Amino acid sequence: DVKVTQSSRYLVKRTGEKVFLECVQDMDHENMFWYRQDPGLGLRLIYFSYDVKMKEKGDIPEGYSVSREKKERFSLILESASTNQTSMYLCAVKRPSGETQYFGPGTRLLVL
Amino acid sequence: AQSVTQLDSHVSVSEGTPVLLRCNYSSSYSPSLFWYVQHPNKGLQLLLKYTSAATLVKGINGFEAEFKKSETSFHLTKPSAHMSDAAEYFCVVSDGGYSTLTFGKGTMLLVSP
Numbered sequence: 250d251v252k253v254t255q256s257s258r259y260l261v262k263r264t265g266e267k268v269f270l271e272c273v274q275d276m277d278h279e280n281m282f283w284y285r286q287d288p289g290l291g292l293r294l295i296y297f298s299y300d301v302k303m304k305e306k307g308d309i310p311e312g313y314s315v316s317r318e319k320k321e322r323f324s325l326i327l328e329s330a331s332t333n334q335t336s337m338y339l340c341a342v343k344r345p346s347g348e349t350q351y352f353g354p355g356t357r358l359l360v361l
Numbered sequence: 362a363q364s365v366t367q368l369d370s371h372v373s374v375s376e377g378t379p380v381l382l383r384c385n386y387s388s389s390y391s392p393s394l395f396w397y398v399q400h401p402n403k404g405l406q407l408l409l410k411y412t413s414a415a416t417l418v419k420g421i422n423g424f425e426a427e428f429k430k431s432e433t434s435f436h437l438t439k440p441s442a443h444m445s446d447a448a449e450y451f452c453v454v455s456d457g458g459y460s461t462l463t464f465g466k467g468t469m470l471l472v473s474p
Contacts, residue, residue, distance in 0.1 A: 350462060
């Protein structure tokens with residue numbers, strides 16, 4: 250099974266801080282994804298990456314950026330955190346063949 | 362563009378009775394469809410997936426789903442609910458390109474004794 254690790258389970262930050270959320274996979278897969286999950290809205294795609302240094306915007310990229318310097322690590326960056334970015338953030342990984350995505354445990358971010 | 366509509370935000374059943382969670386989709390491609398489950402304070406787990414093989418798909422924990430192209434539906438069923446089935450369920454469609462997923466808003470399944 251693919252193992253997807255996220256750096257923190259819970260995080261509390263202040264408005265205006267720069268926030269880094271890290272995701273690491275153990276299987277050398279190309280495709281990695283960042284979602285946010287909010288009650289009643291399901292999961293929404295923020296950014297994804299299909300290879301090192303490659304990135305594509307998802308449905309809600311505003312206020313976020315990403316970094317993929319190594320294949321196993323995909324970082325989500327909040328340049329200047331705002332209270333409306335309080336959410337659960339989920340990272341996912343996909344094998345090169347097939348369409349199933351495997352999810353990490355999530356990071357619950359609170360921005361005060 | 363693709364989209365998913367989960368027709369019920371909450372479904373309540375008694376233990377031992379059948380479960381039906383409804384999902385309709387819209388896709389320009391031949392879609393791949395998934396059901397994921399999320400137990401409280403846990404990550405998302407794949408229940409089952411449809412990828413253009415058999416239209417009746419069996420998943421883990423006794424769940425199954427039937428792909429009906431004419432109705433654009435992919436409803437999730439289980440003959441007999443168990444207390445451990447209480448969780449949030451997400452219907453998901455894949456666009457087949459970069460395989461980005463579009464999630465429904467989720468259905469919370471409540472199981473009473």
